Amino acid sequence: MLMLAFALAGCVRVHAAMALGSDDLVSGTIEIATVQTKPEDTGPPLTVSAELTDKVTLTPYAADGYVGQTVHFENLSFDQVRTLSQNLSSQSAKYQLNFRRSGDIVSLAGSINLTQLRPEGVDVQLKIAFPAQVGKTNGRVEQDNSVAWDAKAGQVTEFSATVQYSDQSGMSWTRWVLIVGAGAVGTALLVLVLALVAHRRNVRQIRQSEYNQSQLV
Structure with missing residues (x-):
């Protein structure tokens, strides 16, 4: 379960873009920010555990009046993605993300719970690129085997996708x-x-x- 940290009462922006490889390694970025209400605001505080410091970096983010951080990660296993999610946890919103492999079939299931957030200024997007053509999904299929979801404040957005990998490694x-x-x-x-x-x-x-x-x- 991935619980992204941002303030409950403020306007928030979360842009998550991930690429899943056929070796079950995940790379991508997550922009986590809130609207800047005063000059000293720097956005939600984020930390990364020592075991991930060689694969995860944090850089300042500032755009359109939002301030926060961009989380860059590369070649994370499914377990490491879960560890990263724990590092970014808060009780403001819940973002569940579960990958599962069964033979050549990889399925994605999850949800984004934004029931506690007001609609004003909420900009939450998820985009995942897969290494093969997406067979079934409730998201918006884009080019390069990518699927996108736009989550709305005040409700739970569910997302799912199923992909069959080409039999290259075995x-x-x-x-x-x-x-x-x-x-x-x-x-x-x-x-x-x-x-x-x-x-x-x-x-x-x-x-x-x-x-x-x-x-x-």
């Missing part, structure tokens, strides 16, 4: 069984053919031997 169980089965059948047929050929050769040799012996008598 062979699926079904294909393996079919190939092995076909190989076994082919081997059995080859053995049968060789046996028939050997049998016929033996018959010819016996008949030739009998003929030669009859000629000597």
Whole structure:
């Protein structure tokens, strides 16, 4: 579960853009900001645990009157994404994100709960790029196998997507069984053919031997 940190009462902006690789590693950026109400405002405070400091960096963000930070991350495993989400946690809004792999099928399911936020100034977007064509989703399909969602304040926005990866790194169980089965059948047929050929050769040799012996008598 990913719970993004921003103030409950203020206007917020969260732009999350992620790319999921066929190796189940996730890279991307998350812009987390609130409207600046006074000069010293710097946005929601964010921290990253020591175990992620080599893959996650924070940089200041300021645009359109919003101030905060941009979280950059690269090659995070699913577990590391969950750890990062815990680092960015607050009770203001809940952002659930779950990836699941089953063979060549990868599914995404989650929701963004913004029921406690007022509509004014809320700008929350999620975009995820997949390494293969998206088969089914409730989001907006864009180019380059990307899906986008726009979350609205005062409600829960659910999102889902299903993708079938190309079989590049390995062979699926079904294909393996079919190939092995076909190989076994082919081997059995080859053995049968060789046996028939050997049998016929033996018959010819016996008949030739009998003929030669009859000629000597």
